[in-house]
Amino acid sequence: MVASLDDTKRNTIAVKLASIKALQKLVIENEQVLLREGLDAEIADRIRNFIKDDEKNLGVLETVITQYGIQAEPKKVVTEFIEKARELFKSSELSLYEKVSQHELLKHQLVMSGLIVHKAAQKVGADVMVAIAPLNTINFENRAHQEQLKGILEILGVRELTGQDADQGIWARVQDAMAAVSGVVGSAVTQSSDKKDLNIQDVIRLDHGKVNTLFTELLQSNNLQKIEEYFGQIYKDLTAHAEAEEEVVYPRVRSFYGQDNTQELYDEQADMKRRLDEIKSISPSAAEFKQKIKQLMDIVGDHIRQEESTMFTAIRNNLSTEQSEQLASEFKAAKTRIQQKLGVVSESKI
Ligand SMILES: [Fe+2]
Ligand SMILES: [Fe+2]
Known part of the structure; x- marks a missing residue:
């Protein structure tokens, strides 16, 4: 008997995981670009923390893909999209607000892809569920980043339109939204700074x-x-x-x-x-x-x-x-x- 297991559903998930990995890399690159844009101290701190989380999560993603057992290439259309997005992000065509806005969309795309893989895995088999389980942490953190990006957008948007600072209290609201995302129990978000790489x-x-x-x-x-x-x-x-x-x-x-x-x-x-x-x-x-x-x-x-x-x-x-x-x-x-x-x-x- 020949060991053949690569059925279509499993391959499709492998391709999706490869796309997520490519997007995750783009997210890190974009964050490094943002840091060079002369940001407020509070915003720069948050972006630096995103980079820390995102680099760690790239490692987690690589583990998930190895665990999954099928290495694949991202879809061609995703690779092309990334190429264009990278160019646009580096150019001066976009204002800072527009760049952060694009970035928030990318995070959204990552969260949705992660969620879809999670749901798809439930249909394919328990072993797939086990292999992709760590993906949940990544989803949590990307969701939390999204909430913070919304706060950053509010500050930058008001400033670009009026030259004035937005209302106080943005970060308190962001904090509440993050707490809601992380849930009462598994506070994957708030503990992110203590989290270690896998040993x-x-x-x-x-x-x-x-x-x-x-x-x-x-x-x-x-x-x-x-x-x-x-x-x-x-x-x-x-x-x-x-x-x-x-x-x-x-x-x-x-x-x-x-x-x-x-x-x-x-x-x-x-x-x-x-x-x-x-x-x-x-x-x-x-x-x-x-x-x-x-x-x-x-x-x-x-x-x-x-x-x-x-x-x-x-x-x-x-x-x-x-x-x-x-x-x-x-x-x-x-x-x-x-x-x-x-x-x-x-x-x-x-
Ligand atoms: Fe062994
Ligand atoms: Fe072993």
């Missing part, structure tokens, strides 16, 4: 969660085509995850996690790979297919528990926050490269 434990845990969900979905399904797709995704996800761990994580932890413990992880993964290839050669309609999947799921489960308990503890005790975040970047880069080698790149240029 290696976070990134590995995301992968583990996703593969677990895929196993559960596969075992629950009676649709042969779906089963084949799920297995295809498990095959590619597990292979990329394991190879990236062997390339980046295991060599790094060996000295403090111990020679024997680390070797055990390598051996378990070799066993996992053998089983994956064995299952690949069995028809999903054969009675033993799900039985073999169940065995693999148990073995993967034990392996995951070991990594998340003792290996994570060793990492926490021996690596600094910065080192752990750095390792996460290296892990993501390795995984993206391996995914590309495995042919997970979407051909779709729709």
Whole structure:
């Protein structure tokens, strides 16, 4: 059986994610342009904070795309739009008010795209939901930026029209609107300055969660085509995850996690790979297919528990926050490269 999983819906979401990433990059560029426009201190501070959030969110987006497992190119029309928007933003044709107004529209576009992907994922499958979950934080923050941009627009608009300052109390109103957006509980917005980049434990845990969900979905399904797709995704996800761990994580932890413990992880993964290839050669309609999947799921489960308990503890005790975040970047880069080698790149240029 050939691992084929790239069905149309999944590809379309991959293309949308690529478009979001391209727009997110444009947003950062535009904010850097705005900072050079001689802004009030309060406004400049807010834009600087946007840039901090947006750069962090670009990293989160890259994680989401790697997690999702299908790399794609943005739609051609999006790339062309970005090209034009970039030129216009740098030109002197637009007033400062008009630039901020365009920027707010871009944020709106990002929020809507993020929301649509989230809704679409609910239709496609639980594993997709797991992969794109961090997108919600980005949506929250972009919504909060939108509220602040509205405040900035009010100040700049009144000034451009009358040469005078707008009423006091704008920022208090903006603050209220942001609180309404963030909701009572998950105050993703107000805590944004404390938020850290993902560390290696976070990134590995995301992968583990996703593969677990895929196993559960596969075992629950009676649709042969779906089963084949799920297995295809498990095959590619597990292979990329394991190879990236062997390339980046295991060599790094060996000295403090111990020679024997680390070797055990390598051996378990070799066993996992053998089983994956064995299952690949069995028809999903054969009675033993799900039985073999169940065995693999148990073995993967034990392996995951070991990594998340003792290996994570060793990492926490021996690596600094910065080192752990750095390792996460290296892990993501390795995984993206391996995914590309495995042919997970979407051909779709729709
Ligand atoms: Fe592993
Ligand atoms: Fe792992």
